[in-house]
Amino acid sequence: xxxxxxxxxxxxxxxxxxxxxxxxxxxxxxxxxxxxxxxxxxxxxxxxxxxxxxxxxxxxxxxxxxxxxxxxxxxxxxxxxxxxxxxxxxxxxxxxxxxxxxxxxxxxxxxxxxxxxxxxxxxxxxxxxxxxxxxxxxxxxxxxxxxxxxxxxxxxxxxxxxxxxxxxxxxxxxxxxxxxxxxxxxxxxxxxxxxxxxxxxxxxxxxxxxxxxx
Numbered sequence: 001x002x003x004x005x006x007x008x009x010x011x012x013x014x015x016x017x018x019x020x021x022x023x024x025x026x027x028x029x030x031x032x033x034x035x036x037x038x039x040x041x042x043x044x045x046x047x048x049x050x051x052x053x054x055x056x057x058x059x060x061x062x063x064x065x066x067x068x069x070x071x072x073x074x075x076x077x078x079x080x081x082x083x084x085x086x087x088x089x090x091x092x093x094x095x096x097x098x099x100x101x102x103x104x105x106x107x108x109x110x111x112x113x114x115x116x117x118x119x120x121x122x123x124x125x126x127x128x129x130x131x132x133x134x135x136x137x138x139x140x141x142x143x144x145x146x147x148x149x150x151x152x153x154x155x156x157x158x159x160x161x162x163x164x165x166x167x168x169x170x171x172x173x174x175x176x177x178x179x180x181x182x183x184x185x186x187x188x189x190x191x192x193x194x195x196x197x198x199x200x201x202x203x204x205x206x207x208x209x210x211x212x213x214x
Contacts, residue, residue: 047085048065055073132159
């Protein structure tokens with residue numbers, strides 16, 4: 001069953017509610033190329049497998065990291081080879097928790113909470129999963145300090161790529177200008193930015209009235 005969030009409602013039900021200063025998403029491209037199929041990416045996969053094996057020593061029912069809680073992670077820490085394995089497990093478990101909380105916050109229109117979860121997510125990807133880079137961190141830092149921004153984080157596979165920022169619609173264009181200016185000054189690179197709004201993905205429509213079946 002499709003549950004529309006308040007953020008998506010501004011595009012799927014335009015004009016039916018007051019959307020003044022409703023947040024939008026700004027995507028910024030760091031122009032740092034990444035190859036998630038090689039390098040560090042398979043290392044992360046292997047580290048997560050090692051963390052899962054350690055967790056199974058304290059709870060055999062855990063089949064993957066998504067089955068674990070932070071209590072499980074703490075209990076299994078002594079079975080992990082090093083601090084890095086612990087950090088990888090901590091990131092995945094807490095990221096799953098943040099995702100579930102973000103879903104509820106989006107449905108409720110609690111932008112402040114959504115933003116704080118985005119910020120926490122980036123910090124975890126930077127410090128615990130270690131898939132960010134200095135250019136992406138710079139874009140996130142610029143955005144997080146900008147008026148009207150609720151939260152900002154790395155998006156995608158990491159090791160470069162893009163950031164996504166939740167920002168009040170009346171500040172989006174100003175944020176884009178600030179990102180492009182500061183990023184160019186500090187890195188010498190251009191960061192293409194664009195504003196977007198979430199909406200429903202692919203779904204079945206009636207050929208009679210073009211309305212969704214569900």
